[in-house]
Amino acid sequence: IKVDPVYLQNTVNAIIGSIINIEDITQKVKLENMRSDFVANVTHELKTPLTSISGFVETLRLNENIDTETRNRFLGIIETESDRLKRLIDDILFLSSIENTESRVLEKINLYDTFKDVKDMLSYIAESKKITFSYEFLDKSLFVVSNRDYIKQIFLNLIENAIKYTPENGKVKVIVSSNENEIILQVIDNGVGIPKEDIQRIFERFYRVDKARSRDVGGTGLGLAITKHIVKSLNGKIDVNSELNKGSEFIVTIPKKIS
Ligand code: ADP
Numbered sequence: 001i002k003v004d005p006v007y008l009q010n011t012v013n014a015i016i017g018s019i020i021n022i023e024d025i026t027q028k029v030k031l032e033n034m035r036s037d038f039v040a041n042v043t044h045e046l047k048t049p050l051t052s053i054s055g056f057v058e059t060l061r062l063n064e065n066i067d068t069e070t071r072n073r074f075l076g077i078i079e080t081e082s083d084r085l086k087r088l089i090d091d092i093l094f095l096s097s098i099e100n101t102e103s104r105v106l107e108k109i110n111l112y113d114t115f116k117d118v119k120d121m122l123s124y125i126a127e128s129k130k131i132t133f134s135y136e137f138l139d140k141s142l143f144v145v146s147n148r149d150y151i152k153q154i155f156l157n158l159i160e161n162a163i164k165y166t167p168e169n170g171k172v173k174v175i176v177s178s179n180e181n182e183i184i185l186q187v188i189d190n191g192v193g194i195p196k197e198d199i200q201r202i203f204e205r206f207y208r209v210d211k212a213r214s215r216d217v218g219g220t221g222l223g224l225a226i227t228k229h230i231v232k233s234l235n236g237k238i239d240v241n242s243e244l245n246k247g248s249e250f251i252v253t254i255p256k257k258i259s
Pocket of ligand 1: 157161162165166189191192193194202203207208209210214215218219220221222223224225247248
């Protein structure tokens with residue numbers, strides 16, 4: 001709390017009263033801290049792959065006689081880290097574009113068509129892990145009024161996570177249903193699950209239960225933060241049920257718009 005006393009003086013400078021302005025700056029300080037934490041996190045996340053890239057480039061330059069196998073391995077690392085940088089930058093830009101509500105282009109988005117696009121994009125990853133990917137889409141005419149990229153991102157982030165955090169031969173299922181007032185998207189997997197103490201935090205920017213695992217599967221730690229932001233922009237909510245080593249279920253509920 002910030003207290004600003006102002007003393008009222010008369011013409012001979014005697015204090016005749018005072019005004020105390022009490023302002024609750026908890027929220028302001030919180031926002032300011034969040035912003036500087038985010039900048040620190042972004043800097044750190046961008047620096048890690050960059051340091052690795054410049055380190056390996058330097059090693060290659062200084063060792064002209066390096067054997068082909070090692071050379072290719074180093075080039076492979078440079079490629080992976082560059083991809084990671086690109087993903088991070090894309091995610092950061094996407095996150096800030098959601099915050100900029102003025103540039104939002106709204107249209108009627110058919111959920112089934114959007115889901116099908118995402119399914120086509122992700123099927124090969126599921127297949128490469130021998131994951132059974134199934135879906136139930138009862139009403140193929142369901143739509144939401146939003147930005148096309150946003151709806152794609154919801155499906156993409158949740159399904160990609162389900163595939164990433166489910167071991168080989170696992171199962172991922174998407175169910176889209178609706179009732180009178182809401183559309184409900186469920187993404188269910190029987191993968192690694194999330195420890196109870198982490199569940200509240202997984203929607204925070206850059207929060208990862210297991211940093212090494214997230215890194216190995218190409219995660220940026222921003223997917224769920226982006227998803228939550230989009231769902232909020234649709235006046236919806238996102239919930240998660242999860243049990244360690246059993247699996248997870250993410251549930252997005254979006255109110256139906258009357259058009
Ligand atoms: P990441 O890029 O690391 O996947 P996200 O923001 O998408 O970042 O998710 C944050 C963290 O939540 C992940 O690092 C992971 O620990 C956990 N998580 C997300 N989805 C799942 C899931 N389906 N199963 C288990 N853990 C999950």
